[in-house]
Amino acid sequence: MEKSVAIEARGLMKRYDNDVAIGALNFEVLQGECFGLLGPNGAGKSTAIRMMYGSSLIDQGDLFILGLNIKNSGREIRSQIGVVPTEDGLETELSVRENLILFGRYHGIEKNLLHRRCEDLLKLVKLEEYADHRVPELPVGFRQRLVFARALINEPRILFLDEPTLSLDPSARQWVWNQIQNEKAQGRTLLLTTHDMEEAEKICDRIAIMDRGKVLAVGTPRELIQRLVGTQVIELQVPRGDLQYYLSRLSSHNFAFQVVKQQVNVHLKDNDDPQRVMNLVQGISLTLRQSGLSDVFFKLSGHDVRDELI
Amino acid sequence: MISSGKDLYLKRVGIWNVWGRNFLVFRKSWIVNLFWMVVEPTFVLFSIGYGVGAFISSIQGVAYVDFFFPALLCLTAMMVAFFETAYGSYSKLNFQKIYQAMILSPLEPKEIIFGEILWGGSKGFLSALGVTLVATVFGHTDNLLIIPALLVVFICAILFSSLGLLVVSFIKSHDQISVPTSGFIVPMSFICGTYFPLEQMPVALKYLVYLLPLTHAVGAVRGILLGGMPWWQIGLHILVLLLLTLLVVRAVQGRISKKLIH
Incomplete structure (x- = not known):
């Protein structure tokens, strides 16, 4: 059975002050797969993922998320995706639970459902004991768990993760990897960026290798290795x-x-x-x-x- | 697929969700806020209005404190609303990355911007309301005209809250907020018919001062509370305020949107 397409990019282009950040990206991400954009810093993968979750404008080309055109269905797309960004933007004056509830309200989730989901997520990311603590009181490495939970509050069909393990210690990294595997097992589509080759090889079903705003190759890690080196x-x-x-x-x-x-x-x-x-x-x-x-x-x-x- | 009903619902509540976020955070620190919002202007009311005012037998036919009170309402609303967005929104945009997190949700940049302006305006208004309550306790306001006056104060607060956000869209660092503050807001607080009547100004300056928004806010509120001003003149002041607000909000919408999604 052929899987349906979750993300489709056709000739995506992006310029920053005449510098081409992204030059004609083409790729497809299938539903239920974990797709990685891999490349060094400045390869354009962060710009690419930001375009996909709607925080960066597209200069040229077409982008379809869950079959919807991002140019005119931004809100509808954002209500069906979750994002773990590099700059978390957590509410430092609010508690862990309040952060989740607030974000759920932005999504327009009905109150009782939202509270139930919030408790479930706190359990999932094992932050129940910190639920009433303010964000700055979280132990180092636990912030990312909250960002994860926030991204899942609307039960997204696609989860975008921009450098999810950047600057995390090994145990926190392992936690993120396990979490990604769990989400994949639940059938969620995942798209992540990383410059860590080991990470990409370990958790991605397919990867696109990027450099200087271009996709150099797409395939499963094994296939790319076999075919190219x-x-x-x-x-x-x-x-x-x-x-x-x-x-x-x-x-x-x-x-x-x-x-x-x-x-x-x-x-x-x-x-x-x-x-x-x-x-x-x-x-x-x-x-x-x-x-x-x-x-x-x-x-x-x-x-x-x-x-x-x- | 989200149903069109859900889409409509999100459209309706977007601005209020942003406002609600600010109110939630405000509730955590309302005692701290109370100081600059109400305690400070109360001191101004007593020291300038009653203190300095005691040496002035009458001004435009009324006691000095009566002359000064409408200006104090506008000053308070201006200061609180402007600083709320100029400092608060600058920090949310550049340090806390609050807006960047908001646009990951179904919220649209427009809703974030309007929600912020509305919040800054509400805070300025709330502050003026606090001053009004203090004044009422001391027997100063006893008149229902305070209600239309406070409505104008609210417009004034919205205008300065948007101006604060306009400043945020221009400045490159935190320090630069002092340029419009010391060069525009604070001077305006002295010369727009606040502490003394515009008639005291040199002729050339007098007309220049009419270009400043605070002049119209003070003019309208004083006209409503003290009477003696033809209604069309009050209306004209309010019209200028509304037009300026519209202009600034438009500019802010374009400039801040570009900072959120670029």
């Missing part, structure tokens, strides 16, 4: 000066590789024997490891100026 990587620490020598040896044997600073990453296809590379570069320290999304990213983005930034 192979399953294994050999990292070579090449002494300065010898780089050209080794690179020409690798090319003449048809090995694909990426140079990242002084390191050469040789991508091995499934049927490649690592021993063949080892024989070619004897005497150099090397490491054999599984390929990851970061290899895909380096390959796609070109590995020039950009790697200084990552």
